[in-house]
Amino acid sequence: MNSLLLTGGRVVDPANKFDGIADVLILNGKISAVGKNLSAPAGVKTFDAKGKVVCPGLIDLHVHFREPGQTAKENIATGTAAAARGGFTSVVCMPNTSPAIDSAATVALIHERAREQGSVNVYVSGAITKGIAGEELAPIGGLKKAGVVAITDDGHCVQNNDLMRRACEYAKMFDLPLFDHCQDYSLVTDGVMHEGYWSIALGLRGWPAAGEEMIVARNILLAELTGAKIHCQHLSAAGSVALLREAKKRGVPISGEACPHHFTLTDAAVAGGEKFWNADGKILAASQNGELPQWPGYDTNFKMNPPLRSVKDREAILEGLADGTIEILCSDHAPHCDYEKDVEFDYAPFGITGLETELALSLMQLVHTKRISLADMIAKFTVNPARLLNLNKGTLSVGADADVTVFDPETDWIFKAGDSASKSRNSPFSGWKLKGKAVAIIVAGKMIWSEQMEAVEV
Numbered sequence: 001m002n003s004l005l006l007t008g009g010r011v012v013d014p015a016n017k018f019d020g021i022a023d024v025l026i027l028n029g030k031i032s033a034v035g036k037n038l039s040a041p042a043g044v045k046t047f048d049a050k051g052k053v054v055c056p057g058l059i060d061l062h063v064h065f066r067e068p069g070q071t072a073k074e075n076i077a078t079g080t081a082a083a084a085r086g087g088f089t090s091v092v093c094m095p096n097t098s099p100a101i102d103s104a105a106t107v108a109l110i111h112e113r114a115r116e117q118g119s120v121n122v123y124v125s126g127a128i129t130k131g132i133a134g135e136e137l138a139p140i141g142g143l144k145k146a147g148v149v150a151i152t153d154d155g156h157c158v159q160n161n162d163l164m165r166r167a168c169e170y171a172k173m174f175d176l177p178l179f180d181h182c183q184d185y186s187l188v189t190d191g192v193m194h195e196g197y198w199s200i201a202l203g204l205r206g207w208p209a210a211g212e213e214m215i216v217a218r219n220i221l222l223a224e225l226t227g228a229k230i231h232c233q234h235l236s237a238a239g240s241v242a243l244l245r246e247a248k249k250r251g252v253p254i255s256g257e258a259c260p261h262h263f264t265l266t267d268a269a270v271a272g273g274e275k276f277w278n279a280d281g282k283i284l285a286a287s288q289n290g291e292l293p294q295w296p297g298y299d300t301n302f303k304m305n306p307p308l309r310s311v312k313d314r315e316a317i318l319e320g321l322a323d324g325t326i327e328i329l330c331s332d333h334a335p336h337c338d339y340e341k342d343v344e345f346d347y348a349p350f351g352i353t354g355l356e357t358e359l360a361l362s363l364m365q366l367v368h369t370k371r372i373s374l375a376d377m378i379a380k381f382t383v384n385p386a387r388l389l390n391l392n393k394g395t396l397s398v399g400a401d402a403d404v405t406v407f408d409p410e411t412d413w414i415f416k417a418g419d420s421a422s423k424s425r426n427s428p429f430s431g432w433k434l435k436g437k438a439v440a441i442i443v444a445g446k447m448i449w450s451e452q453m454e455a456v457e458v
Protein backbone atom coordinates (compact mmCIF):
# COMPACT_ATOMS: atom_id res chain seq x y z
CA MET A 1 0.00 0.00 0.00
CA ASN A 2 1.46 3.32 -1.03
CA SER A 3 -1.42 5.41 0.32
CA LEU A 4 -1.87 6.82 3.80
CA LEU A 5 -3.61 9.64 5.65
CA LEU A 6 -1.61 11.39 8.38
CA THR A 7 -3.95 13.28 10.67
CA GLY A 8 -3.64 16.18 13.08
CA GLY A 9 0.14 16.75 13.04
CA ARG A 10 1.99 20.06 12.95
CA VAL A 11 2.87 20.11 9.27
CA VAL A 12 6.06 22.07 8.57
CA ASP A 13 6.90 22.41 4.88
CA PRO A 14 9.49 25.17 4.44
CA ALA A 15 9.45 24.85 0.62
CA ASN A 16 5.84 26.06 0.66
CA LYS A 17 6.25 28.29 3.73
CA PHE A 18 3.59 26.23 5.50
CA ASP A 19 3.55 25.67 9.26
CA GLY A 20 0.27 24.64 10.90
CA ILE A 21 -1.94 21.80 12.11
CA ALA A 22 -3.11 19.84 9.09
CA ASP A 23 -3.68 16.40 7.58
CA VAL A 24 -1.51 15.00 4.78
CA LEU A 25 -3.09 12.63 2.26
CA ILE A 26 -0.79 10.36 0.30
CA LEU A 27 -2.16 8.45 -2.69
CA ASN A 28 -0.16 6.00 -4.79
CA GLY A 29 3.20 7.21 -3.51
CA LYS A 30 2.58 10.91 -4.13
CA ILE A 31 1.39 13.79 -1.95
CA SER A 32 -2.28 14.23 -2.87
CA ALA A 33 -3.42 16.95 -0.46
CA VAL A 34 -2.41 18.93 2.63
CA GLY A 35 -5.27 20.55 4.57
CA LYS A 36 -7.83 20.40 7.32
CA ASN A 37 -10.30 17.55 7.85
CA LEU A 38 -9.19 15.39 4.95
CA SER A 39 -10.81 11.98 4.80
CA ALA A 40 -9.22 8.73 3.82
CA PRO A 41 -10.63 7.05 0.69
CA ALA A 42 -11.87 3.47 1.22
CA GLY A 43 -9.05 1.09 2.12
CA VAL A 44 -6.52 3.84 2.98
CA LYS A 45 -5.09 3.60 6.49
CA THR A 46 -4.86 6.51 8.90
CA PHE A 47 -1.87 7.44 11.08
CA ASP A 48 -2.53 9.69 14.06
CA ALA A 49 0.22 12.34 14.08
CA LYS A 50 -1.33 14.53 16.79
CA GLY A 51 1.35 16.20 18.91
CA LYS A 52 4.03 15.35 16.33
CA VAL A 53 5.78 17.25 13.57
CA VAL A 54 5.09 16.08 10.01
CA CYS A 55 7.61 17.34 7.44
CA PRO A 56 9.14 16.41 4.08
CA GLY A 57 11.39 13.37 4.40
CA LEU A 58 14.76 14.41 5.81
CA ILE A 59 17.79 14.22 3.50
CA ASP A 60 21.35 13.56 4.71
CA LEU A 61 23.70 14.39 1.87
CA HIS A 62 26.83 13.11 3.59
CA VAL A 63 27.02 9.48 4.74
CA HIS A 64 29.57 6.70 4.41
CA PHE A 65 27.95 3.27 3.91
CA ARG A 66 31.28 1.50 3.24
CA GLU A 67 29.87 -0.64 0.44
CA PRO A 68 31.62 -1.96 -1.58
CA GLY A 69 34.73 -3.19 0.17
CA GLN A 70 34.46 -2.30 3.85
CA THR A 71 31.24 -3.97 4.87
CA ALA A 72 32.54 -5.01 8.29
CA LYS A 73 31.95 -1.35 9.21
CA GLU A 74 28.56 -0.86 7.52
CA ASN A 75 26.61 -1.87 4.46
CA ILE A 76 23.67 -0.48 2.56
CA ALA A 77 21.14 -2.55 4.56
CA THR A 78 22.44 -1.46 7.99
CA GLY A 79 23.28 2.08 6.90
CA THR A 80 19.80 2.69 5.54
CA ALA A 81 18.28 1.08 8.67
CA ALA A 82 20.20 3.61 10.79
CA ALA A 83 19.02 6.40 8.46
CA ALA A 84 15.39 5.29 8.81
CA ARG A 85 15.61 5.20 12.58
CA GLY A 86 17.15 8.66 12.58
CA GLY A 87 14.23 10.03 10.52
CA PHE A 88 15.95 10.15 7.12
CA THR A 89 14.23 9.12 3.90
CA SER A 90 17.13 9.96 1.55
CA VAL A 91 20.89 9.83 1.85
CA VAL A 92 23.86 10.58 -0.40
CA CYS A 93 26.68 8.10 0.07
CA MET A 94 30.29 9.17 -0.33
CA PRO A 95 32.61 7.57 -2.90
CA ASN A 96 35.58 6.69 -0.67
CA THR A 97 34.71 3.01 -0.74
CA SER A 98 36.96 0.20 -1.88
CA PRO A 99 37.14 0.44 -4.84
CA ALA A 100 36.26 4.13 -4.91
CA ILE A 101 33.10 5.15 -6.78
CA ASP A 102 34.93 6.46 -9.82
CA SER A 103 33.26 4.42 -12.56
CA ALA A 104 29.77 3.87 -13.92
CA ALA A 105 29.99 0.17 -12.96
CA THR A 106 30.44 0.93 -9.25
CA VAL A 107 27.60 3.45 -9.35
CA ALA A 108 25.39 0.77 -10.91
CA LEU A 109 26.41 -1.74 -8.23
CA ILE A 110 25.36 0.62 -5.44
CA HIS A 111 22.08 1.49 -7.14
CA GLU A 112 21.33 -2.23 -7.46
CA ARG A 113 22.23 -3.01 -3.82
CA ALA A 114 20.15 -0.05 -2.67
CA ARG A 115 17.16 -1.33 -4.64
CA GLU A 116 17.54 -4.83 -3.18
CA GLN A 117 18.57 -4.08 0.38
CA GLY A 118 18.10 -0.40 1.12
CA SER A 119 15.13 0.82 3.09
CA VAL A 120 15.48 4.52 2.15
CA ASN A 121 16.44 6.36 -1.05
CA VAL A 122 20.18 6.04 -1.66
CA TYR A 123 21.81 8.61 -3.93
CA VAL A 124 25.40 8.23 -4.99
CA SER A 125 28.20 10.75 -5.26
CA GLY A 126 31.08 10.00 -7.60
CA ALA A 127 34.78 10.68 -7.16
CA ILE A 128 36.42 13.80 -8.58
CA THR A 129 39.67 11.94 -9.28
CA LYS A 130 40.44 8.33 -10.18
CA GLY A 131 40.78 6.25 -7.04
CA ILE A 132 40.40 9.50 -5.03
CA ALA A 133 44.14 9.80 -5.55
CA GLY A 134 44.02 13.47 -6.52
CA GLU A 135 46.07 12.97 -9.66
CA GLU A 136 43.84 12.39 -12.66
CA LEU A 137 40.19 13.33 -13.19
CA ALA A 138 37.58 10.58 -12.95
CA PRO A 139 35.22 10.22 -15.94
CA ILE A 140 32.84 12.91 -14.67
CA GLY A 141 30.50 12.81 -17.68
CA GLY A 142 30.21 9.01 -17.43
CA LEU A 143 29.50 9.27 -13.70
CA LYS A 144 26.75 11.80 -14.37
CA LYS A 145 25.23 9.50 -16.98
CA ALA A 146 25.35 6.67 -14.45
CA GLY A 147 23.27 8.81 -12.08
CA VAL A 148 25.57 10.44 -9.52
CA VAL A 149 24.10 13.55 -7.90
CA ALA A 150 27.43 15.19 -7.01
CA ILE A 151 31.17 14.65 -7.23
CA THR A 152 33.60 14.70 -4.31
CA ASP A 153 36.87 13.16 -3.14
CA ASP A 154 35.56 13.27 0.45
CA GLY A 155 37.97 11.87 2.97
CA HIS A 156 40.60 13.40 0.72
CA CYS A 157 41.01 16.82 -0.85
CA VAL A 158 42.34 17.63 -4.31
CA GLN A 159 45.54 19.60 -3.60
CA ASN A 160 46.45 20.55 -7.15
CA ASN A 161 44.57 23.78 -7.84
CA ASP A 162 44.72 23.42 -11.61
CA LEU A 163 43.25 19.92 -11.43
CA MET A 164 40.52 21.28 -9.15
CA ARG A 165 39.85 24.04 -11.66
CA ARG A 166 39.37 21.44 -14.43
CA ALA A 167 37.09 19.42 -12.16
CA CYS A 168 35.00 22.57 -11.60
CA GLU A 169 34.74 23.13 -15.35
CA TYR A 170 33.51 19.57 -15.93
CA ALA A 171 31.15 19.76 -12.96
CA LYS A 172 29.65 22.92 -14.37
CA MET A 173 29.36 21.44 -17.86
CA PHE A 174 27.47 18.42 -16.47
CA ASP A 175 25.48 20.51 -14.00
CA LEU A 176 26.79 18.62 -10.96
CA PRO A 177 27.57 20.25 -7.62
CA LEU A 178 31.14 19.65 -6.50
CA PHE A 179 31.48 18.78 -2.80
CA ASP A 180 34.81 19.36 -1.12
CA HIS A 181 36.38 18.06 2.06
CA CYS A 182 38.50 21.15 2.76
CA GLN A 183 41.96 20.18 4.01
CA ASP A 184 45.32 21.63 2.99
CA TYR A 185 47.73 18.74 3.39
CA SER A 186 50.84 20.87 3.80
CA LEU A 187 49.32 22.72 6.76
CA VAL A 188 47.63 19.74 8.36
CA THR A 189 50.36 17.11 7.78
CA ASP A 190 49.57 14.31 10.25
CA GLY A 191 47.53 16.35 12.74
CA VAL A 192 45.02 14.30 14.71
CA MET A 193 43.11 16.98 16.67
CA HIS A 194 42.53 20.75 16.60
CA GLU A 195 45.76 22.72 17.03
CA GLY A 196 45.40 24.73 20.22
CA TYR A 197 45.63 24.58 24.00
CA TRP A 198 44.32 21.00 24.27
CA SER A 199 46.58 19.53 21.57
CA ILE A 200 49.56 20.94 23.48
CA ALA A 201 48.20 19.80 26.87
CA LEU A 202 47.55 16.29 25.54
CA GLY A 203 50.72 16.00 23.48
CA LEU A 204 48.83 15.29 20.25
CA ARG A 205 49.71 16.69 16.84
CA GLY A 206 47.59 19.68 15.82
CA TRP A 207 45.35 20.15 12.74
CA PRO A 208 45.14 23.95 12.47
CA ALA A 209 41.91 25.71 11.53
CA ALA A 210 43.84 27.43 8.72
CA GLY A 211 44.19 24.00 7.07
CA GLU A 212 40.44 24.14 6.37
CA GLU A 213 40.12 27.90 5.80
CA MET A 214 42.85 27.85 3.14
CA ILE A 215 40.86 25.42 0.97
CA VAL A 216 37.54 27.18 1.61
CA ALA A 217 39.22 30.36 0.28
CA ARG A 218 40.60 28.42 -2.71
CA ASN A 219 37.15 27.03 -3.44
CA ILE A 220 35.56 30.49 -3.33
CA LEU A 221 38.10 31.72 -5.89
CA LEU A 222 37.53 28.70 -8.15
CA ALA A 223 33.75 28.91 -7.88
CA GLU A 224 34.03 32.54 -8.92
CA LEU A 225 36.44 31.76 -11.75
CA THR A 226 34.51 28.84 -13.23
CA GLY A 227 30.90 29.41 -12.14
CA ALA A 228 30.77 25.85 -10.76
CA LYS A 229 28.70 25.18 -7.65
CA ILE A 230 31.13 24.23 -4.88
CA HIS A 231 29.78 22.91 -1.59
CA CYS A 232 32.18 22.90 1.39
CA GLN A 233 31.65 19.84 3.54
CA HIS A 234 31.55 19.55 7.34
CA LEU A 235 32.71 23.08 8.20
CA SER A 236 34.46 23.27 11.55
CA ALA A 237 36.34 26.59 11.72
CA ALA A 238 35.23 30.17 12.43
CA GLY A 239 37.33 31.51 9.56
CA SER A 240 35.55 29.22 7.07
CA VAL A 241 32.19 30.66 8.10
CA ALA A 242 33.46 34.25 7.73
CA LEU A 243 34.86 33.50 4.25
CA LEU A 244 31.65 31.85 3.14
CA ARG A 245 29.48 34.67 4.49
CA GLU A 246 31.47 37.28 2.59
CA ALA A 247 31.55 35.26 -0.65
CA LYS A 248 27.83 34.53 -0.59
CA LYS A 249 27.12 38.25 -0.25
CA ARG A 250 28.92 38.73 -3.54
CA GLY A 251 26.82 36.00 -5.16
CA VAL A 252 29.59 33.39 -5.49
CA PRO A 253 28.02 29.92 -6.10
CA ILE A 254 29.42 28.48 -2.88
CA SER A 255 27.62 26.71 -0.01
CA GLY A 256 28.42 24.89 3.20
CA GLU A 257 27.21 22.22 5.58
CA ALA A 258 27.68 21.59 9.31
CA CYS A 259 27.51 18.43 11.42
CA PRO A 260 26.11 18.29 14.97
CA HIS A 261 29.39 17.20 16.57
CA HIS A 262 31.08 20.41 15.38
CA PHE A 263 28.39 22.64 16.85
CA THR A 264 27.95 20.63 20.06
CA LEU A 265 31.40 19.48 21.18
CA THR A 266 34.81 21.17 21.37
CA ASP A 267 38.41 19.97 21.44
CA ALA A 268 38.23 19.89 25.26
CA ALA A 269 36.21 16.67 24.81
CA VAL A 270 39.41 14.90 23.69
CA ALA A 271 40.72 15.49 27.23
CA GLY A 272 37.81 13.48 28.67
CA GLY A 273 34.28 14.02 29.97
CA GLU A 274 35.23 15.78 33.16
CA LYS A 275 37.45 18.34 31.43
CA PHE A 276 34.82 18.94 28.74
CA TRP A 277 31.91 19.54 31.13
CA ASN A 278 34.05 21.86 33.26
CA ALA A 279 35.58 23.77 30.37
CA ASP A 280 33.20 23.96 27.42
CA GLY A 281 30.20 21.77 28.24
CA LYS A 282 28.48 24.01 30.75
CA ILE A 283 25.84 25.23 28.33
CA LEU A 284 24.94 21.61 27.53
CA ALA A 285 24.98 20.35 31.10
CA ALA A 286 21.39 21.45 31.77
CA SER A 287 20.15 19.19 28.97
CA GLN A 288 21.67 16.22 30.79
CA ASN A 289 19.57 16.76 33.97
CA GLY A 290 22.56 16.63 36.25
CA GLU A 291 23.79 13.22 35.06
CA LEU A 292 26.74 14.09 32.88
CA PRO A 293 27.98 11.32 30.59
CA GLN A 294 31.68 10.66 31.20
CA TRP A 295 34.42 9.33 28.99
CA PRO A 296 38.19 9.04 29.40
CA GLY A 297 40.81 11.29 27.87
CA TYR A 298 42.09 10.23 24.42
CA ASP A 299 38.75 8.53 23.64
CA THR A 300 38.93 7.89 19.89
CA ASN A 301 35.17 8.43 19.50
CA PHE A 302 36.10 12.12 19.67
CA LYS A 303 38.50 11.82 16.73
CA MET A 304 37.09 12.97 13.43
CA ASN A 305 38.22 14.89 10.38
CA PRO A 306 37.99 17.87 10.49
CA PRO A 307 38.49 17.78 14.25
CA LEU A 308 36.43 19.22 17.10
CA ARG A 309 37.57 22.82 17.51
CA SER A 310 37.49 25.65 20.05
CA VAL A 311 34.51 27.32 21.72
CA LYS A 312 34.95 30.26 19.35
CA ASP A 313 34.71 27.95 16.34
CA ARG A 314 31.66 26.14 17.76
CA GLU A 315 29.99 29.52 18.29
CA ALA A 316 30.82 30.65 14.75
CA ILE A 317 29.27 27.49 13.25
CA LEU A 318 26.11 28.11 15.29
CA GLU A 319 26.04 31.74 14.12
CA GLY A 320 26.57 30.65 10.52
CA LEU A 321 23.62 28.26 10.83
CA ALA A 322 21.48 30.97 12.42
CA ASP A 323 22.15 33.67 9.82
CA GLY A 324 21.82 31.31 6.84
CA THR A 325 25.50 31.27 5.84
CA ILE A 326 25.41 27.48 6.37
CA GLU A 327 22.25 26.16 4.72
CA ILE A 328 22.65 22.42 5.14
CA LEU A 329 22.83 20.02 8.10
CA CYS A 330 24.22 16.50 7.75
CA SER A 331 25.90 13.78 9.80
CA ASP A 332 29.11 12.71 8.03
CA HIS A 333 28.05 9.26 9.35
CA ALA A 334 31.42 7.44 9.32
CA PRO A 335 31.22 3.97 10.89
CA HIS A 336 34.33 2.10 12.02
CA CYS A 337 34.77 -1.29 13.74
CA ASP A 338 35.51 -1.44 17.47
CA TYR A 339 38.91 -3.01 16.88
CA GLU A 340 39.91 -0.14 14.58
CA LYS A 341 38.90 2.54 17.08
CA ASP A 342 40.18 0.68 20.15
CA VAL A 343 43.80 1.77 19.65
CA GLU A 344 45.99 4.75 20.59
CA PHE A 345 44.53 8.10 19.51
CA ASP A 346 47.23 8.60 16.87
CA TYR A 347 46.42 5.31 15.13
CA ALA A 348 42.61 5.35 15.19
CA PRO A 349 40.74 6.20 11.99
CA PHE A 350 38.89 9.53 11.83
CA GLY A 351 35.10 9.51 12.00
CA ILE A 352 31.98 8.86 14.04
CA THR A 353 28.48 7.55 13.37
CA GLY A 354 25.73 10.16 13.36
CA LEU A 355 22.51 9.20 11.57
CA GLU A 356 20.56 8.33 14.72
CA THR A 357 21.61 11.35 16.79
CA GLU A 358 21.73 14.25 14.33
CA LEU A 359 18.04 15.20 14.42
CA ALA A 360 18.00 15.38 18.24
CA LEU A 361 21.31 17.26 18.49
CA SER A 362 20.20 19.75 15.84
CA LEU A 363 16.92 20.32 17.69
CA MET A 364 18.77 20.72 21.00
CA GLN A 365 21.45 23.09 19.75
CA LEU A 366 19.42 25.11 17.27
CA VAL A 367 15.68 24.97 17.98
CA HIS A 368 15.28 24.28 21.71
CA THR A 369 17.86 27.03 22.35
CA LYS A 370 15.79 29.33 20.08
CA ARG A 371 18.70 30.07 17.77
CA ILE A 372 16.58 29.23 14.72
CA SER A 373 12.95 28.30 14.08
CA LEU A 374 11.80 24.72 13.64
CA ALA A 375 10.99 25.53 9.99
CA ASP A 376 14.53 26.84 9.40
CA MET A 377 16.06 23.68 10.84
CA ILE A 378 13.79 21.49 8.72
CA ALA A 379 14.74 23.51 5.61
CA LYS A 380 18.41 22.65 6.24
CA PHE A 381 17.48 18.95 6.16
CA THR A 382 14.98 19.07 3.26
CA VAL A 383 14.49 21.77 0.64
CA ASN A 384 18.04 23.17 0.87
CA PRO A 385 19.88 19.88 0.17
CA ALA A 386 17.24 18.95 -2.43
CA ARG A 387 17.90 22.20 -4.32
CA LEU A 388 21.66 21.76 -4.22
CA LEU A 389 21.32 18.20 -5.56
CA ASN A 390 18.60 19.05 -8.12
CA LEU A 391 16.29 16.46 -6.55
CA ASN A 392 12.53 16.60 -6.75
CA LYS A 393 12.38 16.01 -3.00
CA GLY A 394 12.26 17.96 0.22
CA THR A 395 8.72 19.29 -0.19
CA LEU A 396 5.13 18.30 0.54
CA SER A 397 3.83 19.99 -2.63
CA VAL A 398 0.92 18.18 -4.27
CA GLY A 399 2.34 15.68 -6.76
CA ALA A 400 5.74 15.40 -5.06
CA ASP A 401 7.15 12.01 -4.03
CA ALA A 402 5.53 11.08 -0.73
CA ASP A 403 8.67 10.96 1.42
CA VAL A 404 7.63 12.12 4.87
CA THR A 405 9.23 12.23 8.30
CA VAL A 406 7.19 12.28 11.49
CA PHE A 407 9.06 13.26 14.66
CA ASP A 408 8.44 14.35 18.22
CA PRO A 409 10.66 17.34 19.03
CA GLU A 410 10.04 17.02 22.77
CA THR A 411 10.70 13.32 23.50
CA ASP A 412 13.48 12.77 26.03
CA TRP A 413 15.53 9.63 25.45
CA ILE A 414 18.99 8.26 25.99
CA PHE A 415 21.05 7.24 22.96
CA LYS A 416 22.92 3.99 23.45
CA ALA A 417 25.46 3.21 20.74
CA GLY A 418 25.09 -0.50 21.56
CA ASP A 419 21.44 -0.44 20.44
CA SER A 420 22.16 1.35 17.15
CA ALA A 421 20.88 -0.03 13.84
CA SER A 422 24.32 0.72 12.40
CA LYS A 423 26.92 -2.07 12.34
CA SER A 424 29.31 0.24 14.19
CA ARG A 425 29.32 1.74 17.66
CA ASN A 426 31.71 4.68 17.30
CA SER A 427 29.54 7.51 18.61
CA PRO A 428 30.72 10.12 21.12
CA PHE A 429 27.10 10.64 22.19
CA SER A 430 26.46 7.23 23.71
CA GLY A 431 24.77 7.69 27.10
CA TRP A 432 23.68 11.27 26.33
CA LYS A 433 20.18 12.46 27.14
CA LEU A 434 18.72 13.72 23.89
CA LYS A 435 15.55 15.67 23.18
CA GLY A 436 13.64 14.95 20.00
CA LYS A 437 13.20 11.69 18.13
CA ALA A 438 11.87 10.34 14.86
CA VAL A 439 8.54 8.53 15.19
CA ALA A 440 8.02 7.23 11.64
CA ILE A 441 9.26 7.63 8.10
CA ILE A 442 7.39 7.18 4.87
CA VAL A 443 9.23 6.54 1.61
CA ALA A 444 7.25 6.83 -1.64
CA GLY A 445 4.01 6.54 0.31
CA LYS A 446 5.02 3.46 2.30
CA MET A 447 5.66 3.55 6.04
CA ILE A 448 8.93 1.67 6.16
CA TRP A 449 9.87 2.35 9.77
CA SER A 450 8.06 3.51 12.87
CA GLU A 451 8.66 3.28 16.61
CA GLN A 452 5.55 1.10 16.82
CA MET A 453 6.81 -1.31 14.15
CA GLU A 454 10.13 -1.56 15.99
CA ALA A 455 8.35 -2.30 19.29
CA VAL A 456 6.46 -5.14 17.58
CA GLU A 457 9.65 -6.58 16.10
CA VAL A 458 11.37 -6.62 19.49
Ligand SMILES: [Zn+2]
Nearest residue numbers: 154155181305
Ligand atom coordinates in the same frame (compact mmCIF):
# COMPACT_ATOMS: atom_id res chain seq x y z
ZN1 LIG B 1 35.15 14.47 4.88
